[in-house]
Amino acid sequence: MKLLLTSAGVNNKSIHDALVDMLDKPISKSNSLCIPTALYGHPWVGPGVNAWEFISGNSENPMVDLGWKSVGVLELTALPSIDKERWVPLVQETDVLLVAGGDALYLSHWMRQSGLADLLPGLSSVYVGMSAGSMVMAPEIGEFFVGWTPPGGEDKALGLVDFAMFPHLEHPMLPHNTMAAAEKWAEEMQxxxxxxxxxxxxxxxxxxxxxxxxxxxxLFSP
Structure with missing residues (x-):
């Protein structure tokens, strides 16, 4: 699987060009599925209007609104209650997965519970994550980002890449996301x-x- 792990979506030419390069066809001929699940686990962003904005392509973070041939919704919390034959082929055939931000551990939990985590390594599609949708691929997220607490109580994520991510660095609306905070966070990473x-x-x-x-x-090296 090809991964494009963003902090805030496909919001500049360089990231957009990278996405186009990763696809084997134009965006206008590519089918996509958006995954809003992470939004529900974060107290600042969902559920509610932010989930609608992401799904409808009305958010400030370009992902769903890039001009895809089609956009579907894959809600991970619903998948354990329906037959896999109804959704697994859909995932296997899509060109792009667009994964919203929110709470990374909540997303990791439902990726495992739904069975999507087992499918991801074998997919030929492009995975585009935003914030928590990117962080979920790491081995761990660090105490700094723990919000929703999983049943096991740890900060472990999927581990499909061997590095961790600290998104939204020096964001004006996130005064705690400083380089100094990132350096301290990185000291905890393995x-x-x-x-x-x-x-x-x-x-x-x-x-x-x-x-x-x-x-x-x-980049902080261990």
Whole structure:
């Protein structure tokens, strides 16, 4: 699976060009599924209007509104209650998964509970994450980002990449997301860790990692 792990969506030309390069067809000929689940677990963003804005393409973070041939909704909390034959082929055939931000551990929990986590490594589609939708791919998220507490009480995520992410670096509406805070957070991580602002994304293809940025980022090595 190809990963485009963004902080705030496909919001500049460099990130947009990276996405187009990862697709084997134009955006206008690509089918997508959006996953809003992470929004529900975060007290600041959902459920409610933010979930609607993401699904409808009316959010400030370009993902659903990029001009896809089609956009469907995949709600992970519903999947355990329906037959896999109804949704697994849909996921396997889609060109792009668009995964909203919110709470990374809530998203990780429902990716596992739904069975989507088991499918992800074998998919040929492009996975585009935003904020928590990106962080969920890491081995861990760090205490700094723990909001919703999973049943096991740990900050472990899916571990489909070997690095962690600190999104929204130096964001004016998030005064605690400073470089100093990122440096302290990185000291807790067991592997490489990236601090990245909203103009930055990380592209992963077959294990090869490339930073795509028109802003500020920093790699912390263990």
């Amino acid at each position: 592997g490489p860790a990236y601090a990245m602002d909203d103009q930055t994304a990380i592209k992963v293809i077959d294990g090869a990692v490339e930073v795509v940025s028109e802003g500020q980022w920093k």
